[in-house]
Amino acid sequence: MKPRKPKSQGLAYKRLPRRALVLGGLQAAFIGGLAARMRFMQVEQADQYRLLAEENRINIRLIPPKRGQIYDRNGQIIGQNSPSYRIVVVPEDAGDLDKVIGKLSELIPLNGDEIERARTEIRRSAPFLPVTLADQVTWEDISKVAVNAPALPGVTPEVGLTRQYPRYEDFAHVVGYVGPVSDYDLSQIEDPEPVLRIPRFQIGKVGLEAKQETSLRGKAGAKRVEVNATGRVMRELDRREGQAGSDLQLSVDADLQQYAQARLEGESAAAVVIDCETGDIRAISSAPSFDPNLFVRGISVADYRALTQDKYRPLANKTVQGTYPPGSTFKMITAMAALEAGVIGPSNTVYCPGHLKVGSRRFHCWKRGGHGTVDLQLSLKRSCDVYYYDVALRTGIDKISDMARIFGLGVKHDIPMSAVAAGLAPNQEWKQRVHGQDWLVGDTANASIGQGFMLASPLQLAVMTARIATGRAVSPRLVRSVNGIEQPSGAGEPLDVNPYNLEQVRKAMFTVSNDRRGTAYRSRIIADDFRMAGKTGTSQVRNITKAERAAGVIRNADLPWERRDHALFVSFAPYDNPKYAVAVVVEHGGGGSTAAAPVARDIMLQALYDGTPPLEAYPVADRERIKEQQKKLEGDRRPKARPDEKDRA
Amino acid sequence: MSYLEYAVKSTPSGFRKFLYMNWPLTLLLISAASAGFLMLYSVAGGSWMPWAEPQMERFGLGLAVMFIVALVPIWFWRNMSVLAYIISILLLVYVELFGTVGMGAQRWIDLKFMRLQPSELMKVTLVMLLAAYYDWLPSHKTSKPLWVTIPVLLILIPTFMVLRQPDLGTSILLLAAGGGLMFLAGVHWAYFAAVIAAGIGLVSAVFNSRGTDWQLLKDYQFRRIDTFLDPSTDPLGAGYHITQSKIALGSGGWNGRGFMQGTQSRLNFLPEKHTDFIFTTLAEEFGFVGGITLLLLYGLILVFCMVTALSTKDRFSSLVTLGIALNFFLFFAVNMSMVMGLAPVVGVPLPMVSYGGSAMLVLMAAFGIVQSAHIHRPR
Structure with a gap:
């Protein structure tokens, strides 16, 4: 290695410590800057950054x-x-x-x-x-x-x-x-x-x-x-x-509901049972129905198509969603409106020749020959149409419409189910508003027997019947208690009508299913404690043309299903101390007395006895048939768990 | 007394050399490295593997290298400077041609037991060569244009080669270290003023070149600058690193979240937490106190290098020591600025602490030269 002289002289060498100090000073300043920055972030802004860090790591x-x-x-x-x-x-x-x-x-x-x-x-x-x-x-x-x-x-x-x-x-x-x-x-x-x-x-x-x-x-x-x-x-x-x-x-009784559902099977029908005292809905069944579990799992396209294409419309809830012309079951309302208006008294009579000429048009009674002299009781018992045409024309539609609303028709009941329909209790103002036309007397005649514009759901009919039975504004209650807390009862206030008039209507309804000539006599209850009052209804879904009338009215059974009449029946029992009101509608079932009344009677008995009623409650002639039916329905009742469901558990 | 005679007589020999080492510096280096082991243990979730243990082995190796380099007389290293520089240049050429591609850049030579980054080596050999140059150059020539041009070229050659890899961070460090050394050697102020003015011109040129055919920086480099200037523009993309790093650092507070309690690093929100961003972990877990302590440690290392530089009468020793100290300073200053959001993310590790073999070994070898200068200083 070559020896050398230390370069300790000269300006450049002297400059070194100076420049070293300058550079060192710059470095120190930078370090100070870093420290200040660190202090700023970690001391002054620490909380802010801590929050950000927490937001990073914590998830809810x-x-x-x-x-x-x-x-x-x-x-x-x-x-x-x-x-x-x-x-x-x-x-x-x-x-x-x-x-x-x-x-x-x-x-x-x-x-x-x-x-x-x-x-x-x-x-x-x-x-x-x-x-x-x-x-x-x-x-x-x-x-x-x-x-x-x-x-x-x-x-x-x-x-x-x-x-x-x-x-x-x-x-x-x-x-x-x-x-x-x-x-x-x-x-x-x-x-x-x-x-x-x-x-x-x-x-x-x-x-x-x-x-x-x-x-x-x-x-x-x-x-x-x-x-x-x-x-x-x-x-x-x-x-x-x-x-x-x-x-x-x-408020529904599952066993009664099951019975009602089984009883309606095979029909496109609805039945509602209401507790007259509390408004509790004891049963509310719409047939045919479907298995809701399919929807929970996600229904297959094939199953869904089968449900939507069924002409009996299993997906529609006919009890609250379906509205039907109430037919003769509306006559109690017309009667009440007339009585309250003072147009007639219970014993005043109307002569029924089989038709009534209103304006230029003839309104027919269902009985071609007419009922002759008819008072309130007879009019309901025999379901005379002319009596109601007559009193309705004298009372006026607005009063009838108001009366319908008092009894819960044309009013949307507050019940937690889907698509609850309000039905329709039309008046002059309504027709003007919706159709832009004047109300015609013929409309009144139609409305008086629950036809024309008039529409009601089975639930509304049941509520109406309960109100007639009790004289109070019974309102339906579906949910009895929430988390054990009892919900307000639907007993309601007394109706703003004369109790005497209502009593007369009830009496007449009693004769419908207890008088030998009543339209629902065959579907009576003979157990003394449980006598039933009711009213049949048959509502047309078609207009009977003059030609048809001339040719003789075609029997329902000969018509295609879609054009047959709806069968209705409303009832309450026991007559002297009403417990339940039942409304049944059988779509295109034909006559109310034959298609709807027996169903309502059976459901009523099932409710009154809280189980299978004894045969003694039925008319003697029916007992054999009823026994068969009971046996069949017992058999029909499905097991609680299906075999294919059991292995899922 | 001739220098040789003087030097030989006044410098210790044999094992006595150990006694004359710059022991405070050695202890400071060990402390800084230990802080690194601790943090590597922490970021591995309380495990010596996969980082802390290899790092300790490398540090052991590094210490051995430092001692060996320290025992060799400083004038040997002075004489080796040119050779070392040429070797470094050749290695840079080698990586340019055959290097292993990693992280989008061609930087490494795979030596089986470690990966050598010639650019790391270059930082030290450049400083050595410039120190030797100014040692050799008569001082009255220092500021003559010709004699200024030569070191400028010596600096620019490796700078451009590193820039081509591409490694913007290291090339800036090379430029800064070389320039710093020229400043220390006493080159006239006017040159620096001129360069700074030119630098400002270049920066504006770089920004103006964006999107044109003659674009001077890669797209990702532009994006890094963008996100540096405003990290919030891209909090989940490129700005993620800076944002998360600042959150980690800031959330440390006064005395930190506690050892191994840093949520940002433990839950992987922090990128590169064992290498470039390890300071963030330290600041998160030990807070302001921990961060300042490490900064103080680094400051003391600089101080003791300064002590060596000013206590020797040998010009080469002084220059090389100050140059190495400057390199060290640039390392941690750039790294810390980066994690604190003061500088763009350029990929510069934290010296002695970040996980990584070649940087640590080169740095320890460089400190060996400082130690050698200290031991063999003419007294």
């Missing part, structure tokens, strides 16, 4: 609330949460996903569509999030998967809660059904609760489930979890339990 996860259960008035379960099994896979644990799915499909039947959906979901979501491969899996299949767990990495059976309706068809129209929240549902709700965004969260779609959604749903709980940058949950920090939905107890 909702805990879906347990949906409230639905019971009948005796505590029988109608809508429950039952465990449902599904098979999920965690993609990152599965390794070779195709192999695992292949193996799984050897064990249990897998739905191709569902697998396709699962694959799309797997591609989109984080690998540690479970994806459902099969839903609504039977217990047997779950066991198979559990036994073969070692060969199926990442696959686990999971249990969740799903809605189940153990009464199947019986309550489909009352309770409705639930289903997963759809985008459409979300768009309908303003500011939807976050819980609705939980995948597969079930909400009420139709019926009570939808109408009482808020109380059935409950409040979602929440847990705070710590997540990492990819969203994986690391641990649970704390949780706040939600509030389970309220249990609802219906």
Whole structure:
């Protein structure tokens, strides 16, 4: 190595310490700057950054609330949460996903569509999030998967809660059904609760489930979890339990409902039983019905098409949604309007020659020959039409319409079911407003016998009957208690009518089903304590042309089903201390006395005896037939759990 | 007394050399590295693997290298400067042609047991060469244009080669370290003023070139500058790193979230938490107190380098020590500015703390030269 002279002389060397100090000073200043910046961020802005860090790591996860259960008035379960099994896979644990799915499909039947959906979901979501491969899996299949767990990495059976309706068809129209929240549902709700965004969260779609959604749903709980940058949950920090939905107890008696449903089977019909004292709906059945469980699971296209194409319209709830011309069952209202207006007295008479000429048009009585001299009682008993044409024309439509409203027709009753119809009790103003035409006397004549514009639902007819029976403004009550808290009764205030007049109408109704010449005499109850008063109705769905009349009115049985008359019957019993009011409508059933009255009588007896009535309650001549019928209906009553459902449990 | 005679007589020999080392500097380096082990242990979720243990092994190796380099007389290193520079240039050429591509840049030579980044080596050898140059250059020539041009070229050659890799961060560091050394050597102020003016011109040219055919920077480099200027424009994309880093740092508060309690790093919100962003983890878990402590440690390392530089009468020793200290300073200053959101994300590790082999080894070798200068200083 070459020795050298230390370069200790000269300007440049002297400059070194100076420049070193300058540079050192700059460095020190920069370090000071860094320290100041650090202080600013970590001391002054620390809280702000701490908050951001917490927002990063803490995620709120909702805990879906347990949906409230639905019971009948005796505590029988109608809508429950039952465990449902599904098979999920965690993609990152599965390794070779195709192999695992292949193996799984050897064990249990897998739905191709569902697998396709699962694959799309797997591609989109984080690998540690479970994806459902099969839903609504039977217990047997779950066991198979559990036994073969070692060969199926990442696959686990999971249990969740799903809605189940153990009464199947019986309550489909009352309770409705639930289903997963759809985008459409979300768009309908303003500011939807976050819980609705939980995948597969079930909400009420139709019926009570939808109408009482808020109380059935409950409040979602929440847990705070710590997540990492990819969203994986690391641990649970704390949780706040939600509030389970309220249990609802219906006023409906499930056994009576089941009976009514079975009794209506084979017809397109509706029946409503109301407790006259409280307004409790004891039974409200619409036939035919459907299995709501199909909808919970997601109904198949074929099943759905079968339901929509059935001419008996199983999906329509005929009890509240269906409106029918009330026909002769409306005559009590016309009578009350006339009596209250003082147009007639109970004993005043009208002569019925078989028709009444109103203006230029002839209005016929159903009985061609006429009823002769008719008073109030006879008019109802024999259902004379001319009597009502006459008194209605004297009373005027507006008063009749008002009276209809007093008795709950043309008024929308507040009951938590879907598509509750208001019916129609027209008056002059209505026709002017809606049709832009003057009200004609002929319209009054039609309305007086519950035809023409007049429309009422079976529920409204039952309410009307209960009001006639009690003289109070009974209003229907479907939900008896919410979480054990009794709901206000529907007993109502006394009606603003003369009780004497109402008494006369009731008396007349008694003769309908107890007087030998009454239209519903054959469907009477002979048990002394349970005498029934009622009124038949047959409402036309077609106009009888002059030509037809000339040729002789065609019998209903000869007409195509769609054009036959609706059969109606309203009744209450026991006569002297009314307990229940029943309304039955059989669509296109023919005459009210033959198609509707026996059904109403049977349901009434079932309600009065709170079970199968003794044969002694029936007229002697009918007992053999009734015995057969009872036996058949007993047999028809379905078992509580179906065989195909049992292996799901 | 000739220099050789003087030097040989006044410098310790044999094992006595250890006694004359700059021990405070050694201890400070060990402390800084230990802070690194602790943080690597923490970011691995309380595990020595996969980072802390290899890092300790490398640091052990680095210490050994430092001691070996320290024991060799400083004038040997002075004489090796040109060779070292040429080797570094050749290695840069090698990576240009055959280097391993990683993270979108061609930077490494795979030596099986470690990956060597020639650009890291270049930082030290450039400083050595410039120190040797000014040691050799008679001082009255220092500011003559010709003699200024030569070191400028010596700086620009490796700078452009590194820029081509592309590694903007390192090339800026090379430029800054070289310029700093020229400043220390006493080059006239006017040159620096001219360069700064030219630099401002260049920056505006760079920005104006954006989107044109003669674009001077890669798109990702422009984007980094954009997100640096306003990270909120892209909080989940390119700005994510800066945003998350600032959150982690700020949320540390006065005394931190506690060892291994940093949520940002533990839950992976922090990118590159074991390398470039390790300071953020430290600041998150030990807070302002921890951050300031490390900054103080770094400051002391600079101070003790300064002590060595000013206590020697040998010009090469002084220059090379100050140059290495400057390099070290630039390392942590750029890194910290970056994680605090004061500078764009350029990918400069935190010296002695970040996980990474070649940077640590080169740095320890460089400190070996500082130690050698300290031991062999003419007294």
